[in-house]
Amino acid sequence: MAEERKLKVIIAKPGLDGHDRGAKVVARALRDAGFEVVYTGIRQTPEMIAETALQEDADVIGLSILSGAHLELFPRVVDELKKRGMDDVVLFGGGIIPKDDIPQLEKLGFKGIFGPGSSTLDIIEWVKQNAPQRAA
């Protein structure tokens, strides 16, 4: 049997903004690139996102946020993931995120941040390059 694993990506919207066009476009683009994509819907708490990642055994999580609460919510998602032993998940983010905030998010583990105007091809390429080659 083939031991090659399909990668599972979770696209989630933390916080209270209800604009998920971007998240849906990214989810669809990743689907078209051959990933299995779980879209959580809007208004997710950090606990809900981490719990979804656990139940789905996610390889990658992309957080989309437009409300400006990323410095508040992204670290809480990371904490909740750690609590559940999901510390090998690759993280990226998107939405309205000021340049000055990016170093702080990178330190948290968000190595890819995609703002307005990002190309879906760049996001796909980034996910392909950074997705974990987990042993199992």
Next chain:
Amino acid sequence: MATDLAKRLLEGDRWALTRVLTHVENGYTQGLDELRDLYPRSGRAHVVGITGPTGSGKSTLTGALAREYRKRGSTVGIVAVDPTSPFSHGAILGDRIRMQDLTADPEVFIRSMATRGAMGGLAATTGDVVTVLDAAGKDVVLVETVGAGQDEIDIADTAHTTVVINVPGAGDDMQALKAGILEIADILVVNKADHPAADSVFKQLHIFTDLQRQEGWDVPILRTVAHKEQGITELFDALQHHREYLSESGRLEEMRRHRARRQLLAVAQKMLLERAMGASGGERVEELVDAIAAHKLDPHTAADRLISAG
């Protein structure tokens, strides 16, 4: 217990559960080892299939039903299957959106699966994923199929009780005469029952069940409005009745033996083929393919040679 993850899973470790599900879903060797450890601990859960056309409310109904089970103190596993794109081989798994409020409940475990090319409404390894959730101690496992048309009926071979959802406005009484998905229903549901056309679907289904009776079990036809949680208690009760009927009538035992035989033969067939291919290699296959294509050898004799060589 040979595998550490299986042991941790049985102790209630949800991280171990999710990893085992991944191993089993992907058919890894270690997944087979874990399944070997877990199989003797399975067989307790009531496995309920939820099927019906795209947009009929399967996910919403599954979510509502899960809440009803939780109210009664049962633990719940949910396996939600969505289709894989035949072109990109990717998938969007979106069933969880209708079950968001369940995410916070540690006694509910939801796993999404893509069909990965399987045509029967489930993925090839959905049955094994159900076995793992069962072994993990879930009292009920709800299996939601892809949006089903007429012929996606694998669920009837996986679930103990199959719920087929119908919606108003999807065709005339001719549809109820055709063979296929209605025939596998142990319980029929008319969802979106607050729609004006719901009555006519209800009547058509009555005509269908009058013509086609299951021995010893009258297929109930229930009305639900899943997003308003209407009719869910009645559905829960019908599921309990069916479960009691299965064990009291001996049908459950019959079902177990029938499935055991089917699984044994299916796996044996696959193994034989893999062994034959492994022993003689792809070259032998190509030689035989050439001979058949050139009409020098018939497929039956060729297959016999392939297997005998193994």
